[in-house]
Amino acid sequence: MSEPLFERLALIGVGLIGSSIARAARACGAARTIVATARSAATRRRAAELELADEVAATNGAAVKDADLVIVCVPVGQCGAVAAEIGPHLREGAIVSDVGSVKAQVARDMAPHLPAGIHFVPAHPVAGTEYSGPDAGFAELFVNRWCILTPPEHADPAAVERLSAFWQALGSSVETMSAEHHDLVLAITSHVPHLIAYTIVGTADDLEAVTRSEVMKFSAGGFRDFTRIAASDPTMWRDVFLANREAVLEMLGRFNEDLAALARAIRWADGDALFDLFTRTRAVRRGIVELGQDSGAPDFGRTHAPLPLAPLPRPYAADGE
Numbered sequence: 649m650s651e652p653l654f655e656r657l658a659l660i661g662v663g664l665i666g667s668s669i670a671r672a673a674r675a676c677g678a679a680r681t682i683v684a685t686a687r688s689a690a691t692r693r694r695a696a697e698l699e700l701a702d703e704v705a706a707t708n709g710a711a712v713k714d715a716d717l718v719i720v721c722v723p724v725g726q727c728g729a730v731a732a733e734i735g736p737h738l739r740e741g742a743i744v745s746d747v748g749s750v751k752a753q754v755a756r757d758m759a760p761h762l763p764a765g766i767h768f769v770p771a772h773p774v775a776g777t778e779y780s781g782p783d784a785g786f787a788e789l790f791v792n793r794w795c796i797l798t799p800p801e802h803a804d805p806a807a808v809e810r811l812s813a814f815w816q817a818l819g820s821s822v823e824t825m826s827a828e829h830h831d832l833v834l835a836i837t838s839h840v841p842h843l844i845a846y847t848i849v850g851t852a853d854d855l856e857a858v859t860r861s862e863v864m865k866f867s868a869g870g871f872r873d874f875t876r877i878a879a880s881d882p883t884m885w886r887d888v889f890l891a892n893r894e895a896v897l898e899m900l901g902r903f904n905e906d907l908a909a910l911a912r913a914i915r916w917a918d919g920d921a922l923f924d925l926f927t928r929t930r931a932v933r934r935g936i937v938e939l940g941q942d943s944g945a946p947d948f949g950r951t952h953a954p955l956p957l958a959p960l961p962r963p964y965a966a967d968g969e
């Protein structure tokens with residue numbers, strides 16, 4: 649990139665998402681200077697050791713001084729408190745954004761603390777892994793992923809355009825929608841799937857008739873694919889469910905009805921109903937692969953161990969005898 653899009657990028661929080669933004673922005677030259685901070689001295693120290701930013705600030709207020717782009721990368725339950733801390737230190741004309749997985753509640757929490765003359769453009773990069781902390785991030789996390797912007801109604805179009813250009817520089821495609829619509833869409837594509845994974849892994853862990861070691865041993869039957877999602881950060885996901893309560897409960901109501909219908913089909917041996925649904929769901933998977941949102945490799949591209957090369961038992965050995 650010839651000229652950086654921003655002079656000074658401040659990242660509040662350098663976990664998986666904040667540290668990935670730092671790495672990606674540095675790699676593509678989207679900001680001339682990057683400043684980072686985190687709540688604990690230990691994380692700030694780690695950010696300095698990893699050289700994630702040009703400067704590591706001791707406080708949230710100090711980090712945003714003179715920044716023309718501030719991105720708040722903390723769990724959604726912390727966003728309001730962080731906005732209150734940085735509000736008085738923001739530079740006139742700065743763009744303030746976030747990466748929270750829930751948009752309406754976070755905007756309600758942050759907006760009142762941001763002074764006039766600041767452009768508030770909330771965002772959500774729909775990209776992640778089950779790991780957290782500054783070591784978990786990587787520069788390519790956002791490549792070919794969507795970043796959803798949820799600007800308030802009267803947001804400055806130029807500020808929205810600049811933030812959009814920033815996310816595109818990091819490899820993302822950008823879409824804009826209302827915060828409320830975002831929360832409904834993400835409830836079904838992300839939040840409810842996490843809840844289902846947390847439930848099934850919890851249920852298996854509670855079973856008495858099946859031992860924990862059996863659950864682990866035979867997990868390749870399907871269970872292990874839920875455990876990746878269920879290993880996601882407890883703080884982040886507690887906050888997501890508390891902040892997106894209404895949309896999650898609405899989608900969960902629909903899910904419970906459909907689950908009951910499926911249970912009924914099994915009880916009444918309605919094979920056609922099961923077959924029809926499973927055919928439809930298979931097409932959804934194909935669509936995701938075709939859109940480049942996952943690899944089409946079998947079994948998520950897991951590698952398989954080679955065949956054991958132990959000698960064949962004697963009756964089969966072709967050793968000339």
Ligand code: NAP
Pocket residue numbers: 660661662663664665666685686687688689691692708721722723724726729730747748749750772773774775776777778779780781782881884888
């Ligand atoms: P993370 O790895 O746990 O990192 C959170 C960071 O926030 C840490 O550096 C933490 O510092 C810092 N922090 C927490 N409270 C703070 C405060 N009051 N002031 C300053 N720093 C504070 O979390 P993450 O996965 O990056 O998630 C961050 C945000 O991204 C969340 O809002 C989440 O909803 C959103 N998001 C996550 C994913 C995902 O897959 N993980 C995907 C898209 C969006 P300490 O280490 O010192 O506590």
